[in-house]
Amino acid sequence: xxxxxxxxxxxxxxxxxxxxxxxxxxxxxxxxxxxxxxxxxxxxxxxxxxxxxxxxxxxxxxxxxxxxxxxxxxxxxxxxxxxxxxxxxxxxxxxxxxxxxxxxxxxxxxxxxxxxxxxxxxxxxxxxxxxxxxxxxxxxxxxxxxxxxxxxxxxxxxxxxxxxxxxxxxxxxxxxxxxxxxxxxxxxxxxxxxxxxxxxxxxxxxxxxxxxxxxxxxxxxxxxxxxxxxxxxxxxxxxxxxxxxxxxxxxxxxxxxxxxxxxxxxxxxxxxxxxxxxxxxxxxxxxxxxxxxxxxxxxxx
Amino acid sequence: xxxxxxxxxxxxxxxxxxxxxxxxxxxxxxxxxxxxxxxxxxxxxxxxxxxxxxxxxxxxxxxxxxxxxxxxxxxxxxxxxxxxxxxxxxxxxxxxxxxxxxxxxxxxxxxxxxxxxxxxxxxxxxxxxxxxxxxxxxxxxxxxxxxxxxxxxxxxxxxxxxxxxxxxxxxxxxxxxxxxxxxxxxxxxxxxxxxxx
Ligand code: SF4
Numbered sequence: 036x037x038x039x040x041x042x043x044x045x046x047x048x049x050x051x052x053x054x055x056x057x058x059x060x061x062x063x064x065x066x067x068x069x070x071x072x073x074x075x076x077x078x079x080x081x082x083x084x085x086x087x088x089x090x091x092x093x094x095x096x097x098x099x100x101x102x103x104x105x106x107x108x109x110x111x112x113x114x115x116x117x118x119x120x121x122x123x124x125x126x127x128x129x130x131x132x133x134x135x136x137x138x139x140x141x142x143x144x145x146x147x148x149x150x151x152x153x154x155x156x157x158x159x160x161x162x163x164x165x166x167x168x169x170x171x172x173x174x175x176x177x178x179x180x181x182x183x184x185x186x187x188x189x190x191x192x193x194x195x196x197x198x199x200x201x202x203x204x205x206x207x208x209x210x211x212x213x214x215x216x217x218x219x220x221x222x223x224x225x226x227x228x229x230x231x232x233x234x235x236x237x238x239x240x241x242x243x244x245x246x247x248x249x250x251x252x253x254x255x256x257x258x259x260x261x262x263x264x265x266x267x268x269x270x271x272x273x274x275x276x277x278x279x280x281x282x283x284x285x286x287x288x289x290x291x292x293x294x295x296x297x298x299x300x301x302x303x304x305x306x307x308x309x310x311x312x313x314x315x316x317x318x319x320x321x322x323x324x325x326x327x328x329x330x331x332x333x334x335x336x
Numbered sequence: 337x338x339x340x341x342x343x344x345x346x347x348x349x350x351x352x353x354x355x356x357x358x359x360x361x362x363x364x365x366x367x368x369x370x371x372x373x374x375x376x377x378x379x380x381x382x383x384x385x386x387x388x389x390x391x392x393x394x395x396x397x398x399x400x401x402x403x404x405x406x407x408x409x410x411x412x413x414x415x416x417x418x419x420x421x422x423x424x425x426x427x428x429x430x431x432x433x434x435x436x437x438x439x440x441x442x443x444x445x446x447x448x449x450x451x452x453x454x455x456x457x458x459x460x461x462x463x464x465x466x467x468x469x470x471x472x473x474x475x476x477x478x479x480x481x482x483x484x485x486x487x488x489x490x491x492x493x494x495x496x497x498x499x500x501x502x503x504x505x506x507x508x509x510x511x512x513x514x515x516x517x518x519x520x521x522x523x524x525x526x527x528x529x530x531x532x533x
Contacts, residue, residue: 293485294474294475294477294478294479294485295471295474295475295477295478295483295485295486295487295488295491296487296488296489297471297474297475297488299475299479307472307475308468308469308472311468311471311472312464312465312468315459315460315464315467315468315471316459316460316461316464318459318460319458319459319460319461320459
């Protein structure tokens with residue numbers, strides 16, 4: 036237990052090239068006040084905090100937890116100081132560095148502006164080519180476009196409680212990123228029987244066959260820890276875009292890539308031959324309950 | 337003399353039944369006919385297969401697994417899609433010549449007596465090993481940039497319908513030449529029809 040006077044960890048939030056989506060997402064956290072109360076807030080954009088950006092870039096403070104949002108661009112300046120200098124300076128004192136969102140984790144959306152130059156803070160897609168190579172052990176990637184507010188809260192809470200955060204090979208916390216986005220989707224039964232969603236936004240059908248759903252190949256717990264505590268993309272009938280993976284953003288997000296009607300990518304770890312065998316057989320059966328609107332299905336003749 | 341194992345006896349029944357069904361027809365062939373051909377009693381036959389319908393379904397699965405494993409072996413070779421087509425055509429024609437009962441059974445019994453296969457053998461269930469391997473073939477062909485991306489069944493129908501038709505003509509003794517003489521042109525035609533455009 037922390038005593039009332041225990042020193043709170045100092046939190047600093049920096050930004051590279053960003054749409055502010057991760058900041059906005061974080062603002063949706065219902066327990067935001069309780070969580071932030073556990074930190075001394077040096078600077079967070081969009082929040083009233085102790086120091087202005089101009090004071091931060093002078094680089095004479097130190098922090099415990101550094102959150103970085105946005106793509107890293109080596110040519111970028113913040114308040115007239117090179118971003119590289121600011122980032123490397125605060126990385127030294129921090130015990131934990133969190134890449135908030137896919138841009139900071141792997142390059143993401145804003146890498147597209149200058150794909151050869153821009154990257155995440157540690158990874159450039161799957162390769163460790165970012166500026167924080169020397170501090171790589173401290174880097175935790177919370178990929179997602181945007182970041183899931185509760186995943187960030189979960190990790191900050193673990194840091195406050197001095198817990199050991201186990202990471203996968205892409206530095207994502209295993210607790211949050213070992214499940215697939217497919218786990219917990221309300222459409223799993225349609226996936227099993229290979230029943231297509233006929234269009235977007237319906238309650239019935241699976242989005243894997245036509246609409247581009249990447250959830251069976253995507254590490255994320257969107258369907259276990261719901262968004263705004265109520266829903267997820269696939270639950271409302273929009274495909275998962277695979278936004279937590281280093282190859283995000285891909286092209287044609289609303290369409291499944293197929294070769295002669297056969298999905299190019301099949302669920303993670305499943306050999307394509309096995310998948311096709313099972314899929315072909317499952318498709319043979321027509322389950323009436325799964326073919327129409329759920330609400331129209333009569334249990335009595 | 338080595339004892340004949342149960343599995344070998346089962347194989348014996350399968351070959352005998354395939355021959356009888358494709359020569360005499362499914363309905364005319366009786367269990368005593370099959371038992372007689374393999375030299376076992378009718379009572380013993382039932383230790384292997386509980387009914388004629390069950391045997392009929394096992395035969396489809398057997399053929400499908402046989403053809404599937406042949407195609408898989410071709411799929412896994414490091415050759416071009418065009419060469420794979422040639423190999424599949426050659427393999428299919430050689431089965432049609434050396435084990436005509438297999439293809440005959442497929443075309444004449446399985447495809448013409450759907451009522452027998454409706455329950456427990458519908459759709460992909462009994463033909464899955466074969467169709468899955470053809471799916472792998474088409475998938476790899478498109479992925480490697482050799483084949484035109486289209487609906488699976490449009491391509492599958494073109495390929496297998498063509499081969500089935502030729503074997504049918506061969507079986508009816510309408511073809512003036514042995515099947516082998518046609519395989520170069522047929523493989524070429526299939527490739528031309530399916531290649532990337
Ligand atoms: S819609 Fe996507 S997440 Fe849901 S069951 Fe289908 S593949 Fe899985």
